[in-house]
Amino acid sequence: MDVARLKSAFQNNFKTRAELGASVSVWKNGQEVASLAAGWCEKEHEREWTVDTLVPFYSVTKGLAAATVLVLLEKHDLSPDDSIVSVWPEFPQKTATFAELMSHQLGLAALDNVADVFDHEAVVAAIEKQSPNWQPGNAHGYHPRTIGYIFEEIVRRLTGNTLGQSWRKEIGDPLGLEAWIGLPEEQFHRVARLYPGKQNKNDLESGFYSELHRDGSLVRRSFFSPRGLHSVREMSDPQAWQAGLPAMGGIGTAQALAKFYQAACGAIVFFSDGIRRRMETALVTGDDQILQTRTSFSCGFQLDPLDQFGRKERHHYGLSRRGFGHPGAGGSHAFGDPQSGISFAYVMNQMELSPLPGAKSLEMVKAMYL
16 A cells, blocks of 8 residues: 555645545554544644544444444344344334344334434334335335434343443443544543535535435435434534434544454454454445435445446445445545455544545545555
């Protein structure tokens, strides 16, 4: 890997793409081979951004949460192919499996009953009453928020602890990762401030964003279920940092995310072979009912879709077909590539408008493989 090319792409984000503060960490075969950090934690330039800066990374959290669920299922002698009702009898789809849930196939992305984002019990009650948004087995669609509450309820029923507590106990602490799902107050001073991306006419006319802004659309309902925490300003509030929301509430460093994916792709021995196979094996590929593009999911992770000839349609997760990971709203991105032994993570505080990886991270991913 040419670190100089990676550094050039990283610096170009500050020169041409209005980067404010950001970190990048790349690992290969168990060792960190690149660690870059630059910029500021806020527009007033009060705190310099360093490799130790913490930042909310939105849906990148889903990969950490999914790994926690996989570990706990294994510890309790359960398989992803088992039915969710074996742990949660009130779950509305009686034959649905953990694997179908984790690959976004169950059609529980949007809730008909209103519940507040901070009220876990109310969200669970709404999920238990929810009819599928589409016929399970015939389609799939990203669950931007609700999947986190389903993961949370499964973990609470298995362990009596929150998912954030289980993440630290089972994965975060053993690997020494500075990433939390529910941030301790003593870490608040390290968190950078987030800034929203700017919309333009082309964004509003695109398939995803036109649906996101259309009243009553399934896409809009999915991103507003449950209600609350819809603004970037709200995500910069300590209440959001402490809430421990497994779909979008993670906070940490790029180094922590890249090291996690070193373990996920087997370059650091940690997860069982069975868990790692579940992470990298696609369960569904096709037109995503929510993201309005083709997507591919394993048990909790995104992969690059393959075409009919087995070729990658894009390269969000590296060049090999085995790469997997998860992006976050605004541009954060992390993945592991078991074939090359590379893992990558990028976090920043000046957000872009995209639910999928954008140019700022993808230029660095490309540079990494040159």
